[in-house]
Amino acid sequence: MKHFGVSFGYLLLLACAAAAQQTAPNNSGDISSQEQKIRDLEDRLVMLEGQVRQLKAAGAAVPSQNSAVPATPPASQSQGATPQGAAAYTAGAGDNVRLGGAGSAAAKALNPDISVIGDFIGGAGHNPLNPTPAFQMHESEIGLQAIVDPYARADFFISFGETGVSLEEGFITFTALPAGFVAKGGKMRAAFGKVNTLHNHVLPWVDRPLVTQNLVGGEDGIDDAGVSIEHILPAPRNWFLDFTGQTFRGDSADVYTSSNKNDLSVVGHLRGYRDLTDNGNLDLGVSYSRGHNLFGSDFITNLYGVDATYHWKPLRRSIYKSFIARSEFIWRQQDQPSLAACQVIACPLSFAPGFQHAFGFYASGDYQFARRWFVGARVDRSDRAFNAHLNDKGGSVVLTYWPSEFAQIRGQYRFTRYADRFDANEAFIQLQFALGAHGAHPF
Secondary structure, three states, rough: OOHHHHHHHHHHHHHHHHHHHHOOOOHHHHHHHHHHHHHHHHHHHHHHHHHHHHHHOOOOOOOOOOOOOOOOOOOOHHHHHHHHHHHHHHHHOOOOOOOOOOOOHHOOOOOOOEEEEEEEEHHHEEEOOOOOOOOOEEEEEEEEEEEEEEOOOEEEEEEEEEOEEHHHHEEEEOOOOHHHHHEEEEEEOOOOOOHHHHOOEEEEEEEHHHHHHHHOOOOOOOEEEEEEEEEEEEEOOOOOEEEEEEEEEOOOOOOOOOOOOOOOEEEEEEEEEEOOOOOOEEEEEEEEEEEEEOOOOOOOOOOOOOEEEHHHHHHHOOOOEEEEEEEEEEEEEEOOHHHHHHOOOOOOOOOOOOOOEEEEEEEEEEEEEOOEEEEEEEEEEEOOOOOOOEEEEEEEEEEEEEEOOOEEEEEEEEEEOOOEEEEEEEEEEEEEEEEEEOOOOOO
């Protein structure tokens, strides 16, 4: 601003001086008049420089809408008078609201990043075991994320359904602990496998795999209040190893139930990552979890999981071509009461007495064949948690279109053959859209 005013003033002076020399008559009175005008312009330039200095000293605050600022100084100032216009400008700027002397810009700096993600689903077909409405606003997720201080950050994700509100996640992360440790405290999704850690809006499908629904609590999954410790381990060359240990209260859908304060659940996850080529990488994981189930403190549930993800994305065609292959294998071992005990306590309808060992898996692939188009397929198979003799299987085909980074449209056809000896054929249309700044989820 200062340099612009000075340069403009000097150019104006030179133009006026040149015009005076070219048009000056022999009359000495006219020459004196031109010289006086040049001196007036010089005085005005000095006044403008003074205004710039005062604005810089005041922090260059923008005047409020109620403080009118003249485009040019009053006529009295053209004769070298005191720059009252500049003083009025500074006084008007000082009327702005200031927070702790930090200026109005601090008002936004103190607010967290706020985002809203909508998930609308329409469905057709028949499924008496797991019915869905024709249209539903499946989920509206509000995210609040911000840096707390140089040592921590906080994340909150609140889920709004058509019938209620729940805190999906709300935790603080300490990122500056000694020896490279990272700690979390609050309510969070457990680091068990891959699908359990994902929010609905980042899933590559409309639904969750059968193994997740039958053995790991479905959509809610292992999501509980507790603490988490993460640390990067020494690894062989070209490998990245990361271990996460978590302890929770012990309440997670139908997976774990805490009967008293001592019925805690634990989760451990070891992740290995490696770049295979410039275009592809491999992500492997091993998970374990243990807790008490709904039958009481004497009944234990153990979960074991293995997950693998291969990601291919060519550098020269990265926005047009890519491929992701995913798979998870999960075992669930569960202590259950006898038939005689079920006469005293409530048992699930599909209950089988005694110890149960259930197994399930899914395998999927998603290929990007154009800039905004993706096609994928998934195969499912899973035993029932409370009766391993009952087995469900199925498959899905998915087509996804991304109009932009803030919206996506997905179509999915799903076939399921349940152990109850009937088939379900369903088709879904999903529309997701995002508002605001939503931080990236872990890869």
